[in-house]
Structure formats: structure tokens, C-alpha cells
Amino acid sequence: MSARAKTALLQLAASAAAVALAFLTGALIMLLVGVNPLAVYSALFEGVLLNPYGLAQIIFKSTPLMLTGLSVAFAFRAGLFNIGAEGQMIMGGCCCALAGFSLKGLPWLIHAPLCIIAAMAGGMLWAALPGYLKAKRGAHEVITTIMMNFIAAALTNYFVMARFHEPETVHTASIMPSAFLPRLAALSSFFKGSPANAAFFIGLAACALAGWLLWKTALGYEIRAVGLSPDAAAVSGISVARKTMSAFLIAGALAGLASVNFVMGYKHYFEEDFTGGAGFMGIAVALVGQNNPAGVLAAALLFGALSHGTLVINALVPKDIVLILQALLIIFVITFDGIARRYAAANFGEKA
């Protein structure tokens, strides 16, 4: 087996061990607060995995996490910390809804793609400014993207409340049916009652596309070179500023895309706090997924499952227990990953 395959296998095993340990530690905490962990875990298992509705909810809840996770991971490959996926997703959702309710009389084949493009454009726009400030002025992207998150939330709230809101509600008008994404329930009765929709496939496609872009194209090669060694990249003629900008724009588009699950697939309008914090959760998803599209996909499914799990076990224990579980998961995964990397570096002579 090649060193690389061994390393990959080791990392997979480390992740599995981390998940197991997180659940074990979670069990200890449950014992501490006086609940039976077996009861909680079996309820979790039954409610989420052995149940069509649970599976459909995993799909629904993991879709935005997949895209925001991908956004963070993509930027990270260029050496950038995109903490702004939240703001980019909000702006994406706002633009998407605007295109959805203001364009009228278009056929679905034109209107739906237009709204998807609007979502991506909104995210891109919101990533462009921190990207520019980083590339040209050296402003640290962590600070600028966090600030952009505040601006996005406040600005869209203002617009919704002052200009576009439906009377008596806190959301915009509904988008035209010609911009709806089909529900999976329409395809198969298996998904009955779940808002899981075609955005899931957009997420899957984005994962594949991001992987292809990063590892199979010249642009990806350049972006990763900038992330790993900006000086060597610059000396070899790669423009660090331009690649920083490209990475930010792509990351923004991915985060913006995360909004279509809600806006085009679920409620069909834009509303305050519609993200449910998916932009911030994307950071955890990217972390656990090790900034790797396949890993991000797996991590998003896991976090989606846990997110649905909070509702399932709410009757048994406070849903905070699942939040604890999530946090434990992140801590264990990053700890074990570090151990696996060091072991691989020492024993297979391969830097993972």
C-alpha cells in the first residue's frame, strides 16, 4: 500500500475513533446529569437513522452545512479563514428572494437557474470586499469577514422591514412558483412530510466540482500553492493577490448557494435569521471535514443528523446535550487528526 493510501486510511480510522469517543464522553456526561445514555442514544438512533423522515431531515439539514462548509474549506486551501460564510449566505438568500419574487412570468427552466445565480452573486459580492481588502491592502480577513457578517444581517433586516416585508410578518413576499426547487417528496413517498429538496443535489455537485477545481485544474494548483507557500508562489509568477481574490469569490458563491435550500426549497421567502447559524456551523464542518470536499460532505451529514437529533431527543433530555455532543465531536476530531498526522509523518515519511 502506498504511503498516501496508508495515511488516508489512518486518518479515516482516527476520525471514526474520535466519533466513538465523543459519544462515549457524551454518555458519561448524561450519566452525570442523571439520564440513561442508552435510552437517549437509542432514541437518537431510531429517530434519525431508522426512520424515513429522519433520513430526509438529515438531507434537508445537511445541505446548507455542506455548502457553507465547502465555502470555508475552499478559502482555507488558499490560506484564508473565511469566517464570513454567514454573511455571504444571508446576502445570497436576500438576492435569491429578490430575484424570486420580482421576476415574473418566466418559465422554471430560466427562473430557477437565475435565482440560483442570484444567490451565488450575492455571496460573491459579500466576499469580494474582504477579498479585495486582503489582496490589495493586507487587511486580515478574519476581522473583515466578521464585520461583514454584522453588516449583512443588519442591512437585510432593514430592507426586509422597510421595503419588502409582507404585512404582519417578518419575511419578504413569497417567490414565484416558477423559482421553487422540487421537493424530494414529489419524487418518492419515502420523503413524505420533509422539506428535503433538490438543493441537496446542488450541494453534492458543488462538492464534486470544488474537489475537481482544487486538484485537477491549474487554478486549483495555483490556489493551493498560494495557501501552502505564498512566497514560493509569488516567485514562480503566480499572483497571490489575484488568487486570493479568486478563492474569496468562489468561497462567497458557495456560501451564497447555501441559501437556496431555504429560500427556493423550503419556505420560499427570505426572513431574518433564516440561516440558523449555518454559516458559522460551516467552520466546524470544514474543520471536521479536514478542508476536503469529501470530508466536508461526510461532516455535513453528521452535523445534519445531530441537528435533527436535537428535536428527536428533546422529550428525554434538554436538547443542549446534543450541542455538547457536537462540541465534543469537534474537539476529538481535531485532536485525533493531529495525532494521526504526526504518526503518519514519522512512520510513512509522508506529510499528510
Next chain:
Amino acid sequence: MTEQIFAVELRDISIRFGKVTANDSASLRVEKGEIHALVGENGAGKSTLMKILYGMYSPDSGMMKVNGAEAHFSGPRDAIASGIGMVHQHFMLVPPLTVAENVVLGQEPVKGCCAFDSGRARELVAQISRQYGFELDPAAKVETLSVGEQQRLEILKVLFRGAEILILDEPTAVLTPQETTSFFAILRKLKAQGKTVIIITHKLREVMAVSDTVTVMRRGKTVGTVRTAATNEAGLAQMMVGRPVVFQVERRLKTEREIAASPVVLSLEGICAKSDRWLDALCGISFEIRAGEIFGVAGVEGNGQSELIEIITGLRRPQSGRLTLSGQLMDFEENSPARMSKLGVGHVPEDRHRRGLVLDYSVRDNMVLGRQRESQFCSALSRNAEAVAAFGDRMIEDFDIYPADGELAARALSGGNQQKIVVARELSRRPKLLVASQPTRGVDVGAIEFIHRKIIEARDAGAAVLLLSAELSEIMSLSDMIGVIYHGALAGVFPAGSVNEDKIGLLMAGGKLP
């Protein structure tokens, strides 16, 4: 008859890291009070063996004795307790703190219950500094010290901790020729005071100059120990590499007619530039390089060489001056590394780790760095992995890069082989102008010979070469024209053969020719 007691005795030490055997039954005996040189090519296992002695690694097998007593170190702490100290290649200092503060760090003298007694610290440090003639001001901030002074400070730190046996890992790699001379004086003073010194190096000239005994390592094994007085550079090189080594790569000097007939490739006129800290770095630099000519720039580091290279490779804009490349006057406003490389400028940067390689990329990927968009390596949308692999593997073969595994991360290779990647990449583009800065720094003798041969080949094929090196011998043996840079200006330009090392050395140090 009693057995002789050695300061250090290592017997049959072996250690493996995964598939790699770093030390293979290596043995070493160091007498008390001697300067013992440990030489070998990069990756021969010198540093590993010394890290074992310093307790940083524990060997898989073998025996270790310090001052005759068997030693088992579970960490550097144990080694220090046995009187062993190690100075690493990369300095471990806290720049904003003073000399005294750096020395006592971790063992600070205290006043009362817990207050740092800085007066006492200074006294202690001043005392040791005087004892060994280090001439360090205990109150000086480390960030204001020269590299040579920082090195003395590192040694001072080790002495402060009571070391009797000092291990120095490549101590001269960062020093100028002048600093090296005064550094050797310090080593002799240490020896005179009864300290035992082990110095890791691959500069044979220094081994001859300072050591009493030499142990040579090759591929993890110790291949022999000899008295320095009983050997010479050629003999040591042969032991290191396992075959005779050519120090002076053969080249044919060109006739004046040939030189005059070659076109000028690079011409600089009155280039002035500022450094990053906005100080004057270059002023009034003018010279030309013709096709098929190697122009060597000798100089102590920090005299404007980095800025000069950055201007020629498009990384920096000068304040004034003109740069003409193959007859085309360059507009500095629009200049960039991409543009210069498109116009045929190849660049072997001085810092290969930071600027020459993406260390986490495979050897193959590094071979096409900067060429990733060329049509042979990239179709309309995606990269052509087969072409990159084929090209990379061909380069690995042509340049004899070891290990010959294109998928290995560049990080996993030894310094010499990493440098070969950079040289292979730049020469494979058949540059019109090759800018090579310290092309053989930290590279072992076998690879030096190889890289020199390749640079000469490029020159013979018609490339103009700008060579910058802190190694005077490298400049002397390769250049057709030699320029000396001092304080940002050319102190002189000479045809090779019309000048000797003494004259150049004098100009490098800021002196004037009589």
C-alpha cells in the same frame, strides 16, 4: 592496562524512522578536550546521531557512554544534566529580550521570593562572556545583534547551563567568512579551557581549519575517523561521497573575440533601490551580462544582493535606473515575476524552503511550478496529470534526484535534492538569463559538483548567468566576470583570472585596492 575514557562514546547506534534507516550501527568516539568534526552529506545521519546524544531521540539499539559512564537519556534534560549542550542550526532566541535575559531564561536568578534579579543576571552573564572572550554586552537587546553575535549568545546559553561537551549543528552556515574566522577563535578558546566540542558540518575547508579529529558519515553509517592532520579535503570528500570528487568543474574560458560577439542579455544602468525597511539598499548599480557568460557577484550577505535579485526577477521596483532585457527596456510599473519568467528569466532563489519550493507539493508538482498553465501541462480546463508526471520523472532521472519518487512531498527530501528540484525546474525552461542566488548553500559536496556542472552547461548553451554567492570559492571557480558588491554599490568588476581571492576579499570587506 585501563581502557581510555572518552568524553563521548557511541557504539553501534541504529535508529529508523518508518522505512528510513537514519543511523545504521554508527559509532563515534570523542576524546576529552578535542574539537571533533562530524562530516557527511545531507541526510547522512549526522544531525540524527547528535540528537540521540542530546537525548532528543532514543536509539532503537546501541550503547552510549558519556565520560565513561553508560547513559540513557529520556530527553535533553538528562543530557544537559550530564554536561552536554547543543546549539541548533536555527537560533532559538527571544529577540526583544536582552542578552542576559536570553541566557538565564528558564533559570532566572531571583530576588526575595519571586522577583527577577536582572542585576544578578547581568553579572553572571558578563562573567562568562569575559571568561571565554565572547565580547557580548549583557544589556544589549538580541534584535540588535549581528548573526555572529547571536551565535555566540547561543553558545553562551549552553555554557551557562554547565555544558562540558558542546554539540554545534552547522554553526557556520549563517556566518560570513570574517565571522567564521572569529568563531573559530572562540572554539579554540573553549578547547583551551578544557571543553569538548563536536561540530557538525559539510564544509571541508572548515574541518581542516579547526578540528583535531574528523569522523565521516555516509548513509547512516560512520565510515571512518581520522586525525585531521593526516588527511586533506580531497580525501575527506572521497570518504563522504564514496568516490573521488571534482572541486573545480572544468570549463573553457572564452576568448575576447567570442565574448564581444555575444549579444548582451541583461543590462542594468544606475539602478537604485530601497530595502523593505525603506533604507537605501542599492545605488548606482550598472553592469551587463552577455549570452554564454557567468557574471558572479561576490559580497557579504546583506549588501544589496537580495534587492538586486528581486529587481531583476520582477519582485521589486527600483527607485530609479534602467533594466534592459534582450534589448527590450523594461517598464518597472508593469513588471512582475510572471512577466520576467515569460521573457526568459529563470530564478534559483536563495531561500529554497520559502521561495523555491512548495514543500508540501510533490516533487512532480514542484517541477512545473510557474509552468502549470503551459499547454503541455494543462488542457483547456484541467491539468494534464500524465504529462506532469512524465515530465517530473524525466527531470528526476536527468538530475539524479534521490529518492526517485515523484509523488513524494518535496519536504521529505534532503537539502541537496530539494535544491536539485529547483535547479532542474529553472534550467528545464532553457532561460535566456539564469539568476542563481546561493545555488549550493547547505548542499553536500556531491550535489555541489552536479549543480555547478549544470550551471556551466547552461552557460555553454548560451544562457547568461547571474551568480550570487557568499562562497568566494564558488564565485571564483564559475564566473567569467566577477563583480564585488559592498553597501549597495559595485566596488569593482573584473574579468576572471585578472583578480585573486585576496583582492576580492578586501573589496568585500569595504577596503580599497591600492
